[in-house]
Amino acid sequence: MKIIKELKRKGLDIEWVCLKIPLIYYWLGIFRFCLSQNYKAPIPLGICKIINCSVFLEGYGLKFMMVASAILCIMYLFDIKMKWTTLGLFCLSIILFTSEESSGVLNRNGILSFLFLSQAFAYWFNGSNLNKLKYSRIQYSIQAIIVGYFLSACSKLLDSGLCWANDGFRITLQVLKSFHYNYYTTLNGSELLKADEIVHFLSEYQNVLIGLLIFSLMLEFFALTAAINRGYARVYGIALLFMHIGIYFFMDIIIISFVVPMVFVLINPLFLAVLLYNKIFRKPILPLTFKPR
Amino acid sequence: MLDKSRKFFKWGLSTFGVALFYILVVLLVGEIHPFSRFPMYSSFPNWSYSFYLTDETDKIVPFSKLKTFGSSVGHLYGSVANELNIPYGNFSESKEELKQIGDRMIYVLIDSNELEANYIKLNLKGFYYQNDSIQELSVLMTSYENY
Numbered sequence: 001m002k003i004i005k006e007l008k009r010k011g012l013d014i015e016w017v018c019l020k021i022p023l024i025y026y027w028l029g030i031f032r033f034c035l036s037q038n039y040k041a042p043i044p045l046g047i048c049k050i051i052n053c054s055v056f057l058e059g060y061g062l063k064f065m066m067v068a069s070a071i072l073c074i075m076y077l078f079d080i081k082m083k084w085t086t087l088g089l090f091c092l093s094i095i096l097f098t099s100e101e102s103s104g105v106l107n108r109n110g111i112l113s114f115l116f117l118s119q120a121f122a123y124w125f126n127g128s129n130l131n132k133l134k135y136s137r138i139q140y141s142i143q144a145i146i147v148g149y150f151l152s153a154c155s156k157l158l159d160s161g162l163c164w165a166n167d168g169f170r171i172t173l174q175v176l177k178s179f180h181y182n183y184y185t186t187l188n189g190s191e192l193l194k195a196d197e198i199v200h201f202l203s204e205y206q207n208v209l210i211g212l213l214i215f216s217l218m219l220e221f222f223a224l225t226a227a228i229n230r231g232y233a234r235v236y237g238i239a240l241l242f243m244h245i246g247i248y249f250f251m252d253i254i255i256i257s258f259v260v261p262m263v264f265v266l267i268n269p270l271f272l273a274v275l276l277y278n279k280i281f282r283k284p285i286l287p288l289t290f291k292p293r
Numbered sequence: 294m295l296d297k298s299r300k301f302f303k304w305g306l307s308t309f310g311v312a313l314f315y316i317l318v319v320l321l322v323g324e325i326h327p328f329s330r331f332p333m334y335s336s337f338p339n340w341s342y343s344f345y346l347t348d349e350t351d352k353i354v355p356f357s358k359l360k361t362f363g364s365s366v367g368h369l370y371g372s373v374a375n376e377l378n379i380p381y382g383n384f385s386e387s388k389e390e391l392k393q394i395g396d397r398m399i400y401v402l403i404d405s406n407e408l409e410a411n412y413i414k415l416n417l418k419g420f421y422y423q424n425d426s427i428q429e430l431s432v433l434m435t436s437y438e439n440y
Contacts, residue, residue, distance in 0.1 A: 037360075038405050043376045046325040098326045104369030104401055110327035117327070118311045140311045147312035151319065152331040159335040170337035172427065173420045180343035180418060181363030185356045199427070227308050255333065 016138060018271035023264045024076050027089070027112060030257075031069050034096050035062060041102035046094075053099040068092060083127060086120035109257045111148040115265070118144035141265045142233050146223040148258060149240065153220035165213035169206050172199045175251050182252070198250060212250075216243050226266065237266025340383045340421045343367060344398075344434075349412045359406040366398070370417075373397045384419055384430065391417065395434030403437070411439045 041053040055061040069092055075085040093113035100107060118140040126132035156164045179195030182188070202209050219239055226236035240262055248254040263269065319328045344366045346354040356363050374381040377397065379390045386394070395415045414436040421428055 040401075040404050042401050042404060043372050045372075094326060101326055101372075103405060104372040104398075105365045106368040106372070108329070108331065108333070110329045110331075113327035114315060121311060121314075136307065139307070143309065143311040144315070147315045148329075148331055150312070151316065151329070152333070152335075155330045155332040155335040159332065160337070164336070167337040170339060170422065171334075173339070173341040173422070174334065174337065176420045176427065177341035177343045177367070178364070180345075181367055184343065184345040184353065184363040184366075185361075187353060187355045224309065224312060227312065253334075 013134060014274050015268060015271050016134070018274055019138060019141065019264060019268050020076060022270055023115070023261065024073050026260055026264065027093070028069060028073050030107075030109070030112075031092070031096060032066075034100050035065055037100075037103075037105075039099050039103040039105075041099040043102050043104055045102045046098040048098050048102040051095075053095060053102060056095050057099055065092065065096065083120065083123045086116045086123060090114075090116040090120060107257050108255055111145060112257055112261050115141055115144045115261060138230070138265075139227065142230070143227050145262050145265050146226050146233075146236075149220040149223035149262075153217055153223070156217060157221075165210050165217060168210050168213040169203070171209070171213075171251065172202050174253070175199055175202065178252050194252070198252070202250065209250075212246060216247070219243055233266050234268070237262060241267065338382060340419055342370065342382075342417055342419045344370060345416050345418060346410075347414045347416060348410055351414075354410055354413060358410070359402060361402065361406055366402070369398050369401060370394065373401065384421070388432075391432060391434045396437075399435060399437045413437050413439075 035057070039057050041048050041057065044053070047053070056065050068088070072085055072088045072092065075081060076089060090113060093109070093116060097107070097109040097113055100109070119137050122133060122137040122140045126136045160167060175198050176195055179191045179198075183191040183195075223236065223240070226233040241259070244254060244259045244262075315328065319330050322328055324330070343363060345363075346356065346359075348354050356366060371381065373394050374386075377393060379386065379394060381394075399413070399415055415434045417432045417434050419430045419432070421430070
């Protein structure tokens, strides 16, 4: 009961708790994975042009990164000093993921890093007003996710114009590339068979492909509208998830660093599960969600 | 009226402020982590490249032996070409440029991963459309001997 009282005092609601637990678990997972990859940042980009990022990837630097990430994750989970915790997580993210990019690996983790900065904004700007804080830490996170989709749509329109979808038949070349990447990683021959099947399918149903590409472009372009209402954001998140599943099913292309944070923030499946559980079995202990006054 | 517009501005700032901040920084600084305009698949050019390793008998060496992934090597190609200021794509790279990029790629790969083979060759396999059918093209980029 004491813990619950303390959580209530900090203004925690189930929606926020259900968002941050899987998010930080996922972040720590890929953070540890990156640290284990023995990156050396030989092609310095971004912040690695200013500071020597390789210092953080070996020896004491590596130990510092591991300890700091573990401490910050615990602080994040228990809502301790969140102004500094979120900033700390942002800084660690920047250093490690820039090192990863500086090693030639483009996993596009920018949105994940920015998520922590957006949450830091919520704590710095609205920290004194609990009601505002409770609303903004989720709302700002939603903005951090959807801006990536919006910019992705803008890039398509800027680089290819309105004809982006019409050139879509050449996506088969990207599909071939993607399956060959898989094949050359493991030498599993079924990858090449799959590639042939999908290329054949896409070539045969070009109109369907163009329709799907137009739909995905529209979905990305109007992603900012998901910031207006949280319920609508959840529906939008489910639509985006279907888009990703479709892209994966037809093209074997999935950008994990986009999909996973989007699912956690926009859909928040853990929260939906708690909601369902509460509806069936009992009354909620903590307030379920928060509506600004 | 002034009160209404002030309320609308406040609403706009709290609803879209963070997104707007991100967009502005992307416009100002460009592609610097975490800021990006996410240009993945923003165009579908008439080419795509994949890469593979072979040994002295031209048998394919899987990237898993180097504890890396084919996709990571693909990204590395673009990063190295940018670093060396070599424009790439559409099979426009000369043999010398491919060797230059390949040498650097092997250096980066071996720097981060343990190489078990004594001799490897880095090859490029490209795909493109010609007369509505997909063509393939394989080119040896460079070779490396482990002393």
